[in-house]
Amino acid sequence: MSHITIDGQVVPFEEGQTIIEAATAAGVYIPHLCHNPEYAPHGSCKLCTVNVNGRNATACTFPAVEGQTVCNNTEELNFDRKRLTQMLFVEGNHFCPSCEKSGNCELQAVGYHLNMLDNHYPHFFALRDLDSSHPDLLLDRNRCIFCNLCVRASHADGKDVFAIAGRGINKHLIVNSASGNLGDSDINVDDRAAHICPTGAILVKGTAFKVPIGQRRYDHHDICDMSAGEQHGE
Amino acid sequence: MANKVRIATTSLAGCFGCHMSFLDLDERLVPLAELVEFNRSPITDIKHCAPCDIGLIEGGVCNAENVHVLREFRQNCKILVAVGACAINGGLPAMRNSVPLEECLREAYLDGIGVENPMIPNDPELPLLLNQVHPIHEVVKIDYSLPGCPPSADVFWKFLTDLLEGREPGLDYDLVHYD
Incomplete structure (x- = not known):
């Protein structure tokens, strides 16, 4: 080998x-x-x-x-990674205390892993839309980091519900439906695309805050010590 | 004791939750008080900052007074610390940043459900609101940040004992959380 x-x-x-x-x-x-x-x-x-x-x-x-x-x-690469993570935080609107994904969020977990204590850069406070039109799912674009995972997962689901459109500060996740709303799209709560988001941008309604603080995935466990499946929330 | 380390604290656009968490040091406040004294702080009610060793800032900046206070702290504190989510990224008050200020005032004081005597407060003593809430590192240089909403008493204890004992302050995994 x-x-x-x-x-x-x-x-x-x-x-x-x-x-x-x-x-x-x-x-x-x-x-x-x-x-x-x-x-x-x-x-x-x-x-x-x-x-x-x-x-x-x-x-x-x-x-x-x-x-x-x-x-x-290495110290050098981890420093670069910390700066990249800080850029992701200031580009979107990531207010962890009010986010249902907090504690189970991969973006947060990477920040914790890299010992990121501040956001370093000035904040964009970009204007992003929230879409609560779907009965079972919430789409909060404030928390989207453009990882494209929902796009790829929805393609694999055979539905192509998501795509990324626009450039720079106007870049945003778009939904494949006549109205542009998630509620009018083909997505279903059982789709892989509904569960793949590493942040709190796509959430299943009615499941928030079920796990107490202190018992959430990354509260006491560094993502680097987890198996590949656990890292991605399985 | 003449050589106590002097600490100043304030809450800008915050909820005083970080100060409450600081008080969660409980019995550890007794040995801490042997080593430090408090200058300007809600604990002492001293109104202006004298030269200090450490300044702890809770909250972001949402109005003109916050900016003045923050600059006074920077001028007087050798080490300035952003304490908590709001100081670090604007926090929940910054969630108004996506709504124009006029709309915020309208909703709160004119059109909101249950508002009586609708009038936008205009007393000249009230500090003017900024269009957006900002984290404090966008206004002055910050030396250290303690994340959390609030940072736990253990975070304050680790940070202050590191500084007091001459170590570079650091937070282990269990002490770092953003909520």
Whole structure:
């Protein structure tokens, strides 16, 4: 079997695997938000940036190749990841104390993992719409980080309910229905797309605050110590 | 004791919840009081900041007075600390940022359900509201941040004992939460 090294650890890989797939199989955590092993890579959040033979690359898109030397858990890369996470926080409107996803949110979990204590940058306070038209689901665009996971999951569901439109501060999640409202789309509460959001942008109604503070997924457990399934909320 | 570390605290656009959490230090306040003294603070009712070692700021800035107080703290405190979600990102008060200020005032004082004698308050002593609520690092330089809504008493204790004992302050995983 072929091998790469990640932070000096020998990691085997199979032909066609990306660096993050090889790392996950070997139990090595590389921070990420837009990556989910179920779907094709998107490479947009950049949190999984690692150093491959002296150059930075996203581990979710970069193929593992025999003999690669990968640096992952370094002070320099983690500092870059903290800055990227801070950018995600200031770009949207992430008010954790009022968010139903708090404690179970992957964006928050990555912030905790990176010991992010402030947001560093000035806030955009972007104007984003909230869509509560669906009987079972809430779409709060304030919390969307454009990871594209709902787009990919809905495509796999065979429905293509979501897409991302616009650029820069006007970038936003759009819904495939005549009115543009989630309630008029084909999405169903049982769809994978309804449960894939790493933040609180797409939530199932009637499930909020069921788990007490202190017992939520990331309250006391660093996401880096979890299995791949647990990291993504399973 | 002449060489006590001097601390000032204030709540800007906050709910005093962070101050209440600070008081949750409970019996640890006794040994802390051996080492520190409080200057301007709701605890002392001193109205203006003297030169201090540490300034703890709760809340973001939502009005002109908040900006003046924050600048007074920055001028007088060697170490200025953003305490809690509102100081760090504007917090729940900043959720009004998506609504124009005039609409906010209209809803609260003119058109809201149950409003009697509708009138937007205009006493000259009332500080003018800013169009948006801002985190404090957008106004002055901040040296440290203590996240949480509120940060727990353990967070205050860890941070202050680190500083008092000459260590670089740091928060372990269990002490970091954004809610």
